[in-house]
Amino acid sequence: MLDHSTASSAFSTDSVAKAATFYLDTLGLDGEEFDAGGPMLRLHLPGGGTTLIYEKEDHTPASHTVLMFTVGDVAATVRQLAERDVPLERLDWCDEDGIARDPDGDMPDMAWFKDPAGNWIHVMGPMT
DSSP, X not given: OOTXXXXXXXXXXXXXXXXXXXXXXXXXXXXXXXXSSSEEEEEEOTTSOEEEEEEOXXXXXXXXXXEEEEOSXXXXXXXXXXXXXXXXXXXXXXXXXXXXXXXXXXXXXXXXEEOTTOOEEEEEOOOO
């Protein structure tokens, strides 16, 4: 039924201007700001697809991951995030460097951080 459609996602922020600086400048993603009844940011995601980030006056940060990026090397990506002053979320199951590593190797390495509005973002290695 939906196999010939395109997919996108959306989530809110308290400031599209701050979101644009973070996603476009800090993370280096492609996108554009526009106004459609309020400030919005459309991200063009690597590999295709889009995410709409819309400004919401009573924004509450998502309690779940809103964006996931598969990267070739999680440790290298974590170092690049640190160089751009993006702090990792230090979760109980992560190593001292903030990376979750499955000792059995069944799951890829993973790390989490938040955008300026408190929404969760996740980087992970390729699934094997």
